[in-house]
Amino acid sequence: MSSASAAPPDPRSTRRLALLAAGVLGAALVVVIVVATPWQVLPTPPGGRTPADPAAVFSADQIARAEAFAAALRPASLTSLLLGLLVSAALGLTRAGAAVARTLARPLGGGWVWQVLLGVVGIAVIGRLATLPLSVYGEVVRHRYGLSTRGWGLWARDVATSTAISAGLTAVGLLAVVALARRAPRTWWAWAGGGAAALVVVGSFLYPLVIEPAFNQFESMPASPLRTELLALAERSGTPVEDVLVADASRRTTALNAYVSGFGSTRRIVVYDTLLDRLPDEQIESIAAHELGHVANDDVLTGTLIGALGAGAGTALLGWLLTATPLLRRAGASGPGDGQVVGLLMLLLALGTLVSTPVQNLVSRHIEARADLHALDLTEDPESFTAVQRSLGTANLNDPDPPAAWHWFFGSHPTVPQRIAFAEDWAAVHGR
Template sequence: MSARRAALIVAAVLGVALVVVVAVATPWVVLPDPPGGSTPADPGAGLPGAQIRRAEAFAAALRPASLISLVLGLGTAAALGTTRLGARLVTRAAAPFGGGWVVQVFLGVGVLSVLGRLVTLPVSAHAEVVRHRYGLSTRGWGLWLRDVSVATAISAVVTAFALWSFLWLVRRAPRTWWAWSAGVAAGFVVVGSFLYPVVFEPAFNRFEPLPAGELRTDLLALAEESGVPVRDVLVSDASRRTTALNAYVSGLGATRRIVVYDTLLEELPDEQIESIVAHELGHVVNRDVLTGTLIGALGAAAATALLGWLLSWTPLLRRVGAEGPGDPRVLPLVLFLLGGASLLATPLQNAVSRQVEARADLHALDSTRDPESFVVMQRRLATTNLSDPDPPGAWQWFFGSHPTTAQRVAFAQDWARADRP
């Protein structure tokens, strides 16, 4: 059997395994219909008409920018990855520094990352103007530019290291590199899940322990009752950037902590904060991070094996000016293929995410036994975060990672009518 055919077969097997894991691990039925059937979702979610119109206007102003940015980003990646233009950029970026393949990888990825970001930068700036206009963003332009620069730099460095290891394996094992690379790609996903809260989060926010008091005690007790050991409860200085309200649980094992936005402490009463944190603890209880990491690792491994099949196709390599899969000039093509695959997977990822988020809502309701606070909290989040309570169906299908506010309010009403232990 040829190495190319073996790569395709392994990609297919990993793809099937990915589908099976998604099908088995996703909670497709979160809450059985209560007596009398499920509650129809009110499109307005009980919000005042003025607030609904404001949220719809904000979404209408922001959605075109999101779509344009998506098209520009993918179009630039396609222009660089399917022609010799990207290969020329990689070689020319490294030429002043000797032009070695390692230099080509790191400087080439850096140039491609910066170029891709610059193409979409005007659209991102327009989106920031919209957020300022509606009071959602509190960042000055200096901080905004700093955030964009840091995010681009982190992405470029991580991508460069991943692609360097990819090309190193191609050069060390010309026939079986795709198998080794699949394992390394899966390992990157696992390591990234562990390192993200301790390496990347501090690049954008400062964290301070929540002062001792009733809320801190209640949140730690909520975690203990859920069987979730946490190291600390931290407050993020989110107000430097936004008026949005949020909380989350991040980290694995010894790095796990509850994080609440400082805006949350200023705007919501304790019982609503506890409802939000209970939702986030639900993700840990249900092992959503671990399951997501497994799914991500399988997806990365399958994609890498599929690259092993594609990058052994000589006409494709010749088209982009690369001599082989170990040639750094293949990097723009790899980035384009990975970006396209990520876009195609988005609807499925979000379909799974919406079910997972609904199950976390169920944990919050089961833990707090307070559907009224849950509903008030959801309406307050929608008001402050300017969430469209009932977005267009196609948009929600493709981009919606959470149930809509209307669906979450109806879910809480169903829970109140169900006979939950």
């Protein structure tokens, strides 16, 4: 039984329309990023801005340890990224990806639905296995530096769980894309773009309820002065929360962290249990105040809007690319409605993620700076802010001065010296 769609290729006018839609949505995305990103959140203080100086923040031994940790992991991380792309290209730009889909679907009749679902899972597992030795090496390094507390059994479970969740969600999403391409061969990209944008929005709401519990267990923080103060802090921030939860992060790491997740009745402050024994309450409150800043400034909603526009633009661009006959022929697929197109689709998704990463991180660094401002304004305690940044940087082994190109591409937060310099600028602006 043939698994290829019998739909004719899109006419040139439809191809141009897909490219036009991608351009319009891309332009809207740029406008939203330019308008919504807080490019400068603090006036220049008297005497100018404080320079970020790692040597003024950390001891020489602390700097050497953090840099050694980064030097041990950075080549492996970059190699893993490149190897993953190479595997995706090998499966997406040759008939190998189509062969994987056909082979896995054959025992179940070889239909296009099974080609998509099992093809995505098979390709995802192949990619994960290709980079698994580098993941093992990374975990060995984290153990060596005392950052990971996971046994290898738990590590394997986490890898399997994350792979299964990622592959499952991708399989369902691509199944919808291929189904739309079969049903509406000329306008599928428009329907898929709307669906992708909606999925980003729904995912933002479901993530804390569905994904987070797959990796951590959460318990309400017992009644204590810290819990009372965190709830009061949320009220003062104008973003009340329903609960304060403690995550059992110590099963996996010694890293320190806290965050706010959920919306409305599901909003809660989540504190790693590693924080409770290692930091004083006022420093934990400073971290929570930063996270509440993301809620007060609607950063999740802004990120969701940016993600939805990006998903729509990317899907329209996909509609243009998947009318290129040479590209489809190389992948062994007859069109976007052919179940054997999954290898090519997954490659294009990987490339889209790679291209968008530095843009996302550029926006993220400025949003994080605004959340730092919120923490300082809310607590009026730059000393605790500075102290907790030192504690976080030391415990999490953050590189205090990463290479500029690396930080530009991969850095989602300002460096610890930059954040401490920002706190000093805040103090200067407010006459402290």
